[in-house]
Structures are given as C-alpha cells and as structure tokens.
Amino acid sequence: MTLRVGVIGTGMIGRDHIRRMTTVLAGVAVTAVTDVDVATAKKVAEGLPGAVLHATGEDLIADPAVDAVVVCSWGPTHEQYVLGSIAAGKPVFCEKPLATTQDACRRIVEAEVAAGRRLVQVGYMRRYDAAYRALKEVVDSGQIGNPLMMHCAHRNADVPSFYEKESAITDTAVHEIDMVRWMFGEEITAARVLIPRKSRNGGPLQDPLLLILEMAGGALVDVEISVNIRYGYDIRGEVVGEDGTAALGDLSPVLVRSAGQAATPVPVDWRERFLRAYDVEIQEWVDSIAGGGVPLGPSAWDGYAAAAVSDSGVEALRTGTRVPVTLAPRPALYDAAVEVPR
Template identity: 80%
Template sequence: MLKAGVIGTGMIGQDHIRRMTTVLAGVTVTAVTDVDLEVAKRVAGGLPGTVVHGSGEDLIADPAVDAVVVCSWGPTHERYVLAAIAAGKQVFCEKPLATTERACRRIVEAESAAGRRLVQVGYMRRYDGAYRALKAVVDSGAIGTPLMMHCAHRNAGVPAFYEKESAITDTAVHEIDMVRWMFGEEITAARVLVPRRNRNGGGLQDPLFLILELTGGAIVDVEISVNIRYGYDIRGEVIGEDGTAALGDLTPVTVRTARHLTAPIPSDWRERFASAYDVELQEWIDSLAGGGTPAGPSAWDGYAAAVVSDASVAALRTGSRVEVTLMPRPALYDPA
C-alpha cells in the first residue's frame, strides 16, 4: 500500500485526496499540509489517522510518507519537488513542474544526478480515453504520416486573476504537452496570431491563435478561447497523408425534440477530464509498486513544456516567430 502525503489542500488537492481515498486502489493518504493550516486540518478531520504537517518539507521528511503529491501554488513547486528528490521519494507534481525555465532545468538536473526517475508531472490529457484512442490511430499508420493538427481549447469563462499570458501558460500548455506526446517530437518554434477581441473577455486579448512547428515538419494550430460562454469544449483533429482522425463526440446522450438536436456540454475541466485524472493517478500508483518508477510525463516533459510556453509568450509579446531552444536531453529521459 503506497502511503501518500499531499502538499496543498485547495481545490485540486482535495479532489486528488477524494480519489485516493474513495476511488483508487493501492494507496492511502497518511499526511497533508497547506499554507493555510486550518484548511489542512479540516481536510484531515475527515481522514482518520492522517497527520497534518506544518510545512511541505516536514511532510516530505515524514517516514510515514512514501510518495508526495504536490498540489500547492505553482511558484512553490520547485522547492517541494527538489526536496522530494533529495529525500529519494517519488513525487507527483501537478502542472506546472515549475513556473520558470530555470527552475524546471534545476529539477531535471537534480533528478538526472539522482540517477532514476522520481518525478511525474500532472498532464492528464495523456490519460484521457479519447486522446489515447486518437494517438493509437496516429501511431498505427492508418492515416499515413501526420502532417497537421487542429486543436481548440475553449472555456466558458476564467477567474478574475487570469492574465493575458495565462491563455498560454495556464491553458494552451496542455496542448503543448499533448502535441509533443501525440507526435513523439519536440516543438521547434511558435507564433501567435491575435484575432478580433471577444467582447466577453474584459481586458484580456481573447481569443488567441497559437501555431507550433515540430521537429519533423508538422504544424499544429491551437485556437484558445477562454470566454466563449457556452461551455468547456476541447477539440483535436490530426490530418495525415491518407486520412484524418479526430477526438470523438464525448457527449453521453443526445436529445431530439421539436425539430431540435441537443447535447450537454461540460461546464469545466473537472467534468470533462474527471476519468482522466482517475486513470492518471491510478497508473502512477501502480507504477511505483515494488519500487518501480513512473512511466508518465517526466521532469523533461515539464521542462520542455515550460520552454515552449515561454517561447509562445515571447511570440505573443513581439508578434514574431520565436524558435524553441532546449538544453541537451539527459540520458535518463531517452525514450525506452
């Protein structure tokens, strides 16, 4: 039984605690902490035997914690992930791995020096049934060599603290990781086009149109619309030499009445990707059984996503094409 400690008991932390205690197998939550200890205490109150620690470092040092789940505020991720690596403990870190390229590089270097995989980053798209089915078609060669991919990432609305660049760093970063995984290639350059503003976007420049170039010459576009009102809508279509493959209709039911066809639309990411989060954490837990190592998104993936995200932000600011330059990839992250 894996004994997990959770750093950060806000919305996503509480959701992961719920799935680890009521949905998943092979894991128990033995410790929690949060910058607001009163929140952590309330959460622990519903978990018999769970200890509340005064800091993330104390939780990591607890011998009753085998593995760490980091769900705290993004700027704190680096210090907790580095502490877990130093302690030789497995760590699942919600995205981002860290908030700067340099911080991600330090994590990659620390894990590489440790000589084994200890870090998994929470990019849940890789665990979604529809995305996995799409990748299976692409990998099979059924549509020939993939040439392009069209993506859309649409939110009904975003919080008040959302900033102009958040459309890339917090929203499109999911597509950035997914594209690297889908094509099995690195992203080499980014451009951002700025369409007419959505009147619902307040002071944001919304929508945006992100264009990514890949190592093998494929091009991917991502429509980012974060105030489109009607719901949470994720789309993806790969165009190959011999055909196309697209994410299927994820609506469980359609209704036909009075000459109209209607279907429900997810309200947010929690509804759309609920099962992906379940699969993601269960596979992470299973991978650690018997002293194993995680097979999911690595520290290198977190680093690469950060570098591409930074390049995309630079493209947004300058209006020009920005090339992506990655550090040499350590052997630890070479494909199996």
C-alpha cells in the first residue's frame, strides 16, 4: 500500500522532503501540494505526475486523495494546519516548530487528546541521526554508568540577516533541547544562559552563548551556541558518566592526508550533516502510519515541551537568571513521549 501525502509549503525544506519522498523513500507518493507562493507551488506540482495543486492548506487537507499531511510552511501557520489535520483525522508531520507559542502547542496537544489517538509528529531529526542513536544506545546500556553531564556544541558558519538574538535559543538550540530530553528520557526543569566575550563575527548578535539545562534526574547539559564561526557547520555531543564518557563520532567518514597536513572535511550546513537523518525520519514516519498506525517519533507533547524550555531559555537570556521550566500535566496519551521506539 502506498501512503498518499500532501505537502503544505514548497519552500526549501518542503521541496527537499518532496524530493526524498519521490526519489529516495519507499511506500509513499506525493499527491498534492500548496503554498502561498503559487508560482513556486505550481512549478513543483508540474514536476509531480498526477499531483494536484491546491489553493489553500485547508483544501489540501480535505482532499480525499491525501492520506497524510506534511507541513513545511511558515512557522506561524503551523497551528492551523496541524489542527486542521487532527480535525480531519489525518496523520500530520510538522516541521519544527510545532507552533510558535506555548499556548498554541497546548491547543494542539488538547485537540489530539480529544481525538483519542496520536496523529502528530514533529520534525526533530536529531533522533534519527546514526551518531546520536549510537550515543543513546551507549547511554541506555549503562556502559558509562549514570550520566552526569552532557557537553554540546551547535556551530553555524553564519546565519541570515533576519536571525535575531532569541533565535539562538528558539531556532538553533531547540534541536539540543529536544535531543537531550530524548537522550536522557526525562524533562528539563530549568535553564540558564551565560554570555562570554562577543565574537567580532557576530554583528549585532550576542554570539556565542552558553545555554545550561538542568535535567529532572539531576544531570546538567551545556550547549555552546556559535552561529558565526565561519569554518563550517559543526555539531558535537559528549555524555560524561560515572564510569566513562561517550561522544558523537567524527564529522566525516574520511580523513585526508595531503601536503603535510591531515584534514577531516567539515559539513557546509545542516542539510549536508543531517541528510541521511532526514531520510530515515520520513521513512520511519511513513512506515509507522501505513495501514492506520500512529506516528512513533517526536510527539505533539515533545513540541510543547521544547517550546516551554525555549521560552525559559529566552527569559534566562533576557534576565541573566535561572528560569524554571513549567509544564502542564502530561496526558496519558504521551506517557512514552520522550522515547522513540525502534
């Protein structure tokens, strides 16, 4: 059985998901597209035999030839399209953020709980990266004892001109926020932000930043956020346990020795670093919902929790204080929300 998917948003990430669903993955077909940029959506639709171009996201969701929805539109529109998909009883994969406010995320959680089954998956692809999965396997095995700390780095060569100081938390470190909840299998209880010397490459931004997260079990996580580091896209992670440490592997599978030097290539951007993780993420989503199943990846609760921690991080950045994370009671529907069954 082929899962028929409609894609809302045909910008860069939307087109990339369409490419993987039509040329890389199995058991899925793109049958409908839409975007506020009608010309771009029309061009995309013309390259998809049999696909329908819809005027609105609501029209696409209502299309009987669409079994499931992928939302890749502008962040502030996510809530309406995810809620529309829940109301239609259709599984929906939503690129992060789930929504742009905690309240909006809670409305989505409440709608899904009222529907009585999980329909929503949020696009936190770190959980599908082979290196992160291998790291989690070591942590879960107990080989290094109880985890005490985790050191993370999220480094971008540069960021676009519209990037704001809060984006370091809400757009960049939010991936680490979701990842450490999954890595440790528990919630984050508080956030702090330390501000080091400002980089000359940062322009108007305060760059870099050091985000400190307190886990419910007592472990501490530090996240270096450097978004104008120039040399490339560099993602790092090391868990310090009672009996040893475990870290993500090398950035590249190749080590080049030439002209008196040994060099490991550094990825240019997130697309290069996490290309395979995106493939695995969407394939596992397709496989999980085929035949009426439920999505097993990051849930609406995970999207809400990430938003709540991000808000605490932004407040910590603004005030220079330790800011607790306050979460609503977690519904039973999400009892395994910080785990990804495999």
